[in-house]
Amino acid sequence: MSAAAHLPALTVVVPLFFAYLMPLLARWRKSWCAATTLAVLAFTFFSSLYLANRVMSSGPFVYHMGGWAPPWGIEFYVDYLAVFTALTISGIGLPVIVYGIKDLPHELKEGVLGWYYTLYLLLMASMLGMALTNDLFNLFVFVEICAIASCAIISIKESRECVEAAFKYLVLSAVGSGCLLLAIALIYMVTGHLNFTFLAATLPGVMAVYPKNILAALALLMVGLGVKAALFPLHVWLPDAHSSAPSPSSAVLSGLVIKIYAVAMIKLLYKVFPATFAGMAPVMAMLLWMSTLAIIIGSMFAIVQEDIKKMLAYSSIAQIGYVFLGVGLASHNALLGGILHIFNHAMMKAMLFLAAGAFIYATGVRKLSQLKGIGVTMPVPAGAFAIGAMAMVGIPVTNGFWSKWYLALGALDAGKPLFAAVVLVSSLLNGIYYLPIIVNAFFSKPEGAVAKPGRLPAVMTGTLVVLGAGCIIFGIFPSLVLGLVSRATRLLLGL
Amino acid sequence: MTDTLLRLHQNSYYFFSIVLFIIGFHTMLTHNNLIKKIIGMNIMDTSIFLFFVAIGYVRGGRAPILEPGAGHAYINPLPSALILTGIVVAVSVTAYALSLVVKLYRHYGTIDAEEIMRLRGGETL
Amino acid sequence: MGCFVIAPFLPKVSEKLRRNVLVLMLCFMVLLAFYNLSGAELRDFTVLKSLAEIGLAPLSFTAHPYARMAVFGFLFVGAIALLYGLQVADPREQAVSLVAVASAVGIGFSANFVSLFFFWEVLTFSVAILILLKQTPHAINMGYRFMIFHVAGGLLLFLGILQHYAATGSFVVEKPAAGLIFFALAIGFKAAFLPLHVWVAWGYPTASFPTSVVLAGLTTKIGVYAVARILPPHPAIALMGASMAVFGICCALLQKDMRRLLSYHIISQVGYMVAGAGVAGYYGIDGSMLHVVNHMLYKALLFMSAGSVLLAAGTENLHDLGHHGEDRHVPPVWRGLPIAALGALIGALAISGVPPFNGYVSKYLLKKAMYGAGPAEKMLMFASVGTVVSFCKFCYFGFIKGRAHIKRDITFTMKAAIILASASCIVLGVYPYLVKNILPYHSKLTVYNPAGIITALQFLGMGLVAFFALNKVLERGIKPPAWMSMEYLFYGPIYRTVFRCCRIVSKLDRDLDHIYEMSGKSGSILVSFTQRFDGALNDAYEKSGGMARRLAERAEQFDSALDDAYGKSGELAKKLAGKAAEFDDALDNAYEKSGDVAKKLAGKAAELDGALDGMYEKSGSHSRSLWDRLRGRPTDWNIKNLNFDSFLMALMLGLFLFILIYYTRNI
Amino acid sequence: MEDIIVRYISRIIVPFVQLYGLYVILHGHLSPGGGFSGGAIFAASMILYALSFNLSAGTKKLSHDVSSVLESGGALIFAGMGLLAVLLGTNFLGNRAAGFPLGIPGNLFSGGAIMVITFGVGIKVASTMITLFYSLIEGEGHSHD
Structure with missing residues (x-):
């Protein structure tokens, strides 16, 4: 067997391995840390690319840890959704850390830089693991690693805000994990399996005997994952956490981490819990309404914010609502739009956070009202911000358009035109809070700190250019990812 | 009545783990002291571990160690093994939370949430 | 075919090269326009075929007969407008103008809704950017509003397209099978249907003057084109058009600003076209599409002359221009700017529908189409008279009566553009057969018959009479109170309400927390209260013993006190007699004082009044601060x-x- | 803590606790326990030592740096064994298929890679706990300065 056959495991394990190596490296060869991290992430990116290629050509396949078959061993299931998520994670994680190489020394203390790379790699590994795993308990372990790593990546800045936000996040997500574990216990109790495939086969029979157990597990799962994915009424930790963290952390947290829980939710709802059962219990309807609330109220929260990163954080709440809207509508186009939005939003939100970080890096200004004229003095970050904002509003030629298109189309397909209207109303709300920033950035006279920004390192500028170009390219040629997403959707819906 | 009590006795692990869960959650919910919050969190986690381990318990079963000539019923080792992982996770979360509390204490000189809000000035809701 | 590559890098290149490139582009545009005019066969054209793979239509273009007419206007007038601004406009403005014109052409030729929507949004944003590029705070505000407004319109279109697609499964541009209301609203945004028209007055007068010439032609005409192409004919649309015509005229008459006047006039003229498209029929569509072209021509001409006045005299306010009165030292505007004045005159005559000019042709067709359309017909007639009046105002106060020092002469290209536009106004008026190849239904263009000419002249006469009657009123200009404006009544509150809702919701988030906190506290208070109650009960038992003892002691004391009281009562009676005498004196004093009191009372009343006023004010400010408190600050981390x-x-x-x-x- | 009784008792107890910890770690594949429990026991002994003497004595035995290096090292042993299996041509964490000697069931040296992995986990857990203890204690010290 060639090494390529082990790529599913290696994709997860290599970042994990180097995450532990990183403190040692930081001790002896400080300058190697960044390069190693980059190399590892590049490896994960190319290996997920390879996996995607293999899946597209020959269909989903499984990988058994240690060679043990499922009832005993842990299984990685490489299907379309998994490789799509893995590609998203490594594809966005790579530019973010490239940006971070220059930005992080600016925001963090000298001593913890090595640890940052450790945490980052841990985060990546756990997210990739969540994407690929086919085992309920393994999922839980990755969820926990991810939760701790993401808290740590916030609190590493050691300012009061960060520590408080991280504590809040930690406590809430620990409760969420508790719910998740309880749900796993309830499911294991009645089925005796942890593997998704076996669960899916066993659950319909079990459901007839122990309906209460399964329902309770379902509710716990929704709350547990919902609190981590910042589904609307459970979002309270998010704005503080995402706005106080260092910019690369915010980018990766807002762009990827909350999405991966949504992916986990999609896997559980569509793959594990049988479709008939999901139709019977009003899970989808609940998700639908919660996401609607998230979309509308999240945007409303964002409108009144004065801090740029806080606004972006609230906007994430609205955007995660889109993903869940797609999940809740459960029609082919809507689910496609929701899954596509995972990728699109990861790209645009990462870019927006990085652009905001660039503003803060060069001028130290965080207040929206003081960012007037930034487009004149810092054209590249402001341009990236503008592209991201356009994508958020859903203007054609940007990738955000396509997710909204499919979501709205899916809402109509599902016979619920109300939700198509929700998507569009929220686009308008997005417009209300994003457009004035752009307009003021480009067409006002710069004053104060904005007038004379510090020099932005070329690496940071380059990252923003790459991400911005990505938004446009995927806006013009959505078919680049759409094939994968569409197959993932078909598989999930059993079409 | 006796029937109910009997059932409660048979399922006492589950019942008490739920009670523990509620106690933990309540502790977390109502205390302003951050350390007490963490304690509550731990109680909650522990209750879940108890629940999980209880799933695998077989009445009268023995530890699943391969012994020559054993004809006993074994308890299911899988939940215990899983919960070991769970405990590791819980420990690391606790440790991390404690270190955060230490940092907060270093900033404010107190570990009371209300006190922290007051010290920070501004809005004391 | 119709879609040409635009040069977004124009601002970067050097001055000279830029001009040359622009001139080349203009020639190209004019060539395209005339190629189009000649009625030659245009091939269909498709780009981005990859979109078809993902269940969407590719961007494809086809030459629909309606579109050919409109596109001729866009290209030709766009070229003239760009020529006008060639020497004075900001390079960025020129670049974006090109994008705007190209996107208008793109909308015109779109064969499916996907490309229609795409260019629709591009047009929105390029126009908004054109307004924003002026960079004054006012322009930024207006441009932002414009953007939000049209993004809302675009989203409605999006919804309409989705419904149509969901119903039919095809994207081909046709009368929508579903979601008609969304189409109507979306197109209404662009075509300035009545309650949605406010953006016209936001955008056009605000932009820099070369830009407003470009703008004047584009957005609303796209709306008209879309009405004709997409909306099914309906009497309501005709009525809407007619009321737009009347409303626009009324508003225009009240304006002092030249370009604001023209902007409101756009609403009026678009009303004609919408009315024509609404009744449909051969004449309706032909007239309306021809009117699109004509109107773009003469409106561009008018905007160009207004812009010339702005450039040369530094103001475009009719009132300011008339400010110099009969001062002989200041020459009238028309003498300083003969070409602009001539252009304005020709434009005014054309827009008023006077026979040898192009406006007459299309208005004649429209009149024919509207024949027997009920109230709409009458309203259009009224609007025609109003047009004459308002353009008398425009020309008279702007060029004849208005006097100004010419600070800066208008440039060569501006003159050339004005002349070109005037010439084409006349040529199209005298020889309308030029456009017969691209007229959608090939109506007969034998418009010069005595009846038509007489009607037109009648309107002209009536208008002139009305103008001279109202001369004085119009000169002063009437500024309607702010509360009457649509923005104040309608959009302002909506926007504020949305914003307030957001604030309140975000406040709610914090307050919920607060309430939860409070409930906990009140709970604990309740608990402590019951504890205290318990303690108090205990105390009460203990105390009751002591009380009984004290009660007995008190009774004894009371008895002795009664004795004392009897002794003191004798002394009291003596003092009372003395007091009675004093009282008499005091009464006298009181009468004297009452006069003073009355005076003081009056003073107090006045004070009270003032205080009441103050109170009102305070209550106002109080309620305001309540608002502020309710709005709250965005939630902080905690x-x-x-x-x-x-x-x-x-x-x-x-x-x-x-x-x-x-x-x-x-x- | 300057109590002489505690010092004496802990001086006696600590070696036994450590031995027990090692035993639990190494018998992870044979009896209940394993890397985590053993590591925790081992760490407890070190924490006890540092508590009953003082922090500087504790760090003299096992310095902060060493423990954090060990922390990474333990995890690296775990992951490295998994990767070794891949290099030897089986799936990740493969054991018998990778050619690790399984030995006789019930003996100490059996179970192939499991023992090494458990050992790695033990090191990791012990050093992590010690590191955490140190950093918490040091944090306390800072705030009092």
């Missing part, structure tokens, strides 16, 4: 509401469990 958040989680968990178990209880 660790305190952790309790609440976990509570929320528990609540959600309970809710989920309940819902799930409730709905699946009978499985």
Whole structure:
């Protein structure tokens, strides 16, 4: 067997391995840390690319840890959704850390830089693991690693805000994990399996005997994952956490981490819990309404914010609502739009956070009202911000358009035109809070700190250019990812 | 009545783990002291571990160690093994939370949430 | 075919090269326009075929007969407008103008809704950027509003397209099978249907003057084209058009600003076209599409002359221009700017529908189409008279009566553009057969018959009479109070309400936390209260013994006190007699004082009045501050509401469990 | 803590606790326990030592740096064994298929890679706990300065 056959495991394990190596490296060869991290992430990116290629050509396949078959061993299931998520994670994680190489020394203390790379790699590994795993308990372990790593990546800045936000996040997500574990216990109790495939086969029979157990597990799962994915009424930790963290952390947290829980939710709802059962219990309807609330109220929260990163954080709440809207509508186009939005939003939100970080890096200004004229003095970050904002509003030629298109189309397909209207109303709300920033950035006279920004390192500028170009390219040629997403959707819906 | 009590006795692990869960959650919910919050969190986690381990318990079963000539019923080792992982996770979360509390204490000189809000000035809701 | 590559890098290249490139582009545009005019066969054209793979239509273009007419206007007038601004406009403005014109052409030739929507949005943003490029705070405000407004319109279009697609499964541009209301609203945004027209007055007068010439032609005409092409004919649309015509005229008459006047006039003229498209029929469509072209020509001409006045005299306010009165030292505007004045005159005559000019042709067709259309017909007639009046105002106060020092001469290209536009106004008027190849239904263009000419002249006469009658009123200009404007009545509150809602909701988030906190406190207070009650009961038992003892002691004391009281009562009677004498004196004094008091009372009343006023004010400010408090500040990070958040989680968990178990209880 | 009784008792107890910890770690594949429990026991002994003497004595035995290096090292042993299996041509964490000697069931040296992995986990857990203890204690010290 060639090494390529082990790529599913290696994709997860290599970042994990180097995450532990990183403190040692930081001790002896400080300058190697960044390069190693980059190399590892590049490896994960190319290996997920390879996996995607293999899946597209020959269909989903499984990988058994240690060679043990499922009832005993842990299984990685490489299907379309998994490789799509893995590609998203490594594809966005790579530019973010490239940006971070220059930005992080600016925001963090000298001593913890090595640890940052450790945490980052841990985060990546756990997210990739969540994407690929086919085992309920393994999922839980990755969820926990991810939760701790993401808290740590916030609190590493050691300012009061960060520590408080991280504590809040930690406590809430620990409760969420508790719910998740309880749900796993309830499911294991009645089925005796942890593997998704076996669960899916066993659950319909079990459901007839122990309906209460399964329902309770379902509710716990929704709350547990919902609190981590910042589904609307459970979002309270998010704005503080995402706005106080260092910019690369915010980018990766807002762009990827909350999405991966949504992916986990999609896997559980569509793959594990049988479709008939999901139709019977009003899970989808609940998700639908919660996401609607998230979309509308999240945007409303964002409108009144004065801090740029806080606004972006609230906007994430609205955007995660889109993903869940797609999940809740459960029609082919809507689910496609929701899954596509995972990728699109990861790209645009990462870019927006990085652009905001660039503003803060060069001028130290965080207040929206003081960012007037930034487009004149810092054209590249402001341009990236503008592209991201356009994508958020859903203007054609940007990738955000396509997710909204499919979501709205899916809402109509599902016979619920109300939700198509929700998507569009929220686009308008997005417009209300994003457009004035752009307009003021480009067409006002710069004053104060904005007038004379510090020099932005070329690496940071380059990252923003790459991400911005990505938004446009995927806006013009959505078919680049759409094939994968569409197959993932078909598989999930059993079409 | 006796029937109910009997059932409660048979399922006492589950019942008490739920009670523990509620106690933990309540502790977390109502205390302003951050350390007490963490304690509550731990109680909650522990209750879940108890629940999980209880799933695998077989009445009268023995530890699943391969012994020559054993004809006993074994308890299911899988939940215990899983919960070991769970405990590791819980420990690391606790440790991390404690270190955060230490940092907060270093900033404010107190570990009371209300006190922290007051010290920070501004809005004391 | 119709879509040409635009040069977004124009601002970067050097001055000279830029001009040369622009001139080349203009020639190209004019060539395209005339190629189009000649009625030659245009091939269909498709780009981005990859879109078809993902269930969408590719961007494809086809030459619909309606579109050919409109596109001729866009290209030709766009070229003239760009020529006008060639020497004075900001390079960025020129670049974006090109994008705007190209996107208008793109909308015109779109064969499917996908490309239509795409260019629709491009047009919105390029026009908004054109307004924003002026960079004054006012322009930024207006441009932002314009953007939001049209993004809303675009989203409605999006929804309409989605419904249409969901119903039919095809993207081909046709009369929509579903979601008609969304189409109507979306197109209404662009075509300035009545309550949606406010953006016209935001955008056009605000932009820099070369830009407004470009703008004047584009957005609303696209709306008209879309009305004709997409909306099914309906009497309501005709009526809407007619009321737009009347409303626009009324508003225009009230304006002092030249370009604001022209902007409101756009609404009026678009009303004609919408009315024509609404009644449909051969004449309706032909007239309306021809009117699109004509109107673009003469409106561009008018905007160009207004812009010339602005450039040369530094103001475009009719009132300011008339400010110099009969001062002989200041020459009238028309003498300083003969070409602009001539252009304005020709434009005014054309827009008023006077025979040898192009406006007459299309208005004649429209009149024919509207024949027998009920109230709409009458309203259009009224609007025609109003047009004459308002353009008398425009020309008279702007060029004849208005006097100004010419600070800066208008440039060569501006003159050339004005002359070109005037010439084409006349040529199209005298020889309308030029456009017969691209007229959608090939109506007969034998418009010069005595009846038509007489009617037109009648309107002209009536208008002139009305103008001279109202001369004085119009000169002063009437500024309607702010509360009458649509923005104040309608959009302002909507915007503010949305914003306030957001604030309140975000405040709610914090307050919920607060309430939760309070409930905890009140709970604990309740508990401590019961404890205290318990203690108090204990105390009460203990105390009751002591009380009984004290009561007995008191009784004894009371007895002795009564004795004392009898002794003192004799002294009291003596003092009372003395007091009575004093009282008499005091009464006298009181009478004297009452006069003073009355005076003081009056003073007090006045004070009270003032205080009341103050109170009103204060209550106002109080309610304002209440507002402010209600709005609150955006939530800050805090660790305190952790309790609440976990509570929320528990609540959600309970809710989920309940819902799930409730709905699946009978499985 | 300057109590002489505690010092004496802990001086006596600590070696036994450590031995027990090692035993639990190494018998992870044979009896209940394993890397985590053993590591925790081992760490407890070190924490006890540092508590009953003082922090500087504790760090003299096992310095902060060493423990954090060990922390990474333990995890690296775990992951490295998994990767070794891949290099030897089986799936990740493969054991018998990778050619690790399984030995006789019940003996100490059996179970192939499991023992090494458990050992790695033990090191990791012990050093992590010690590191955490140190950093918490040091944090306390800072705030009092």
